[in-house]
Amino acid sequence: MTLQRRYVLGGLFAVLTLGAAAFLANILGTVFFALTVAYLLVPLREELTRRGLSHWRASLAVTTAALLAVVVLSLPLVVVVALRLDAVITFLAALPTTVTVEYYGFATTVTLAEVRAIAVSFGRQLARSFAVAVPVLALKLTVFVMVVFALLTRTTETHRAIIAVVPRAYRDVVHALGRRSRATLFAIYVLQAATAVGTFLIALPFFFLLGYPYYLTLAVLAAVLQFIPVVGPSVLLAVLVVVHLLAEDPARAAIVAVVGSILVAWLPDVLIRPRLARETAGLPGSLYFVGFVGGLLTIGPIGVIVGPLAVALVVEAGSLLSAELNDVPISEE
Numbered sequence: 001m002t003l004q005r006r007y008v009l010g011g012l013f014a015v016l017t018l019g020a021a022a023f024l025a026n027i028l029g030t031v032f033f034a035l036t037v038a039y040l041l042v043p044l045r046e047e048l049t050r051r052g053l054s055h056w057r058a059s060l061a062v063t064t065a066a067l068l069a070v071v072v073l074s075l076p077l078v079v080v081v082a083l084r085l086d087a088v089i090t091f092l093a094a095l096p097t098t099v100t101v102e103y104y105g106f107a108t109t110v111t112l113a114e115v116r117a118i119a120v121s122f123g124r125q126l127a128r129s130f131a132v133a134v135p136v137l138a139l140k141l142t143v144f145v146m147v148v149f150a151l152l153t154r155t156t157e158t159h160r161a162i163i164a165v166v167p168r169a170y171r172d173v174v175h176a177l178g179r180r181s182r183a184t185l186f187a188i189y190v191l192q193a194a195t196a197v198g199t200f201l202i203a204l205p206f207f208f209l210l211g212y213p214y215y216l217t218l219a220v221l222a223a224v225l226q227f228i229p230v231v232g233p234s235v236l237l238a239v240l241v242v243v244h245l246l247a248e249d250p251a252r253a254a255i256v257a258v259v260g261s262i263l264v265a266w267l268p269d270v271l272i273r274p275r276l277a278r279e280t281a282g283l284p285g286s287l288y289f290v291g292f293v294g295g296l297l298t299i300g301p302i303g304v305i306v307g308p309l310a311v312a313l314v315v316e317a318g319s320l321l322s323a324e325l326n327d328v329p330i331s332e333e
Helices: 003-023 025-050 055-093 113-153 155-165 168-209 215-225 234-246 250-279 285-299 303-325
Strands: 098-103 106-111
Touching (some): 003 025, 025 055, 025 113, 055 215, 168 215, 168 303, 285 303
C-alpha cells in the first residue's frame, strides 16, 4: 500500500467519523465518555488476561466493573435528587425575603427575595428535567456499556488502525500524547472519584453529628463539589457558615468553618491524593481548574472531561516541542 493511499484512507476515515458525530450529536457525549473510560481500563483488562481469563471474559468483567462504578457513584446523587429535592425547594421557599444583620451596634438589611426566587426556580426546573431524563439516561447507560465492551474486545484492532495512519517518524509523539491522556483521565476519574467517596464518608457523620436534618444531602453535595478543582467542598462550608451567622449561631458557624474545613475540605486530599498522585499527569491545579471551568461553560457537563484533557494535551505538546528544539529524545516509557 502506497503512502498516499494510506493518507487518503485516513482522511476518508476522519471525514466519515465527523459525519457520524454530526448525526449522533445527542449521544456524542456518552460515546466520548465511554471512549475515555475504555481507554483507561485497557491496562486492567490486559492484567486480567495475563492472569488466565480469556480476552472476552476479561473485557466482560472490566465492563461490568465500570458499570457498577458508575451506578455506585451516581446512586447517592440520584437518591438526593429523587427523594430530597422537594424538601430542599420547600426550605428555599420558606426563607425570609429580607435578613437584618447586626454587627457591633451597626445593622444592615440584606434582601434575599431575588436570590430565593432564582434558587426555587432552578430547583423546580431540575426536578422536571430529572423526571424527563430518566428514560434517556437509561438508554445512554446502555450505549455506554455497549461502547466500552466493544472497545475493550477490539483494542488491538483499533490501536493498529489508528497508529497505521501515523508516519513512523511521529509515532513516538502519538505514544507520548497517549500516555498524557491516560494519566489525565486517571486524575479525572480515579483520583477525583476516590477523593469524592472519601469526602462523602467523612462528611456524612460530620453533618449528622451537627444535627443537620438533611445530612445525606449535604454529604452528597460535598462529595460532588470535590470534582471542582481548587474550590471543592469549601463553597458548601462557606454557605453553611453564612447561614449560621445570619441565624445568630456563631458557635456552630465556627465549628463548620474550622472543623469542617479540616475534616471535609482538607483531610480527604491529604489521605487519598498523595497515594494516587504518582499515577496522574502532574498537571498544575490552576491549569486543571481552567480546563474544568472552560470545558463546562463551553460544551456542558462533558466539558469537565474534555477541558482538562485538552489542556493536558496542550501542555504535553509544548513539552514535546521544547524537547525537539533542545534535541532531547522523547521517552518511550
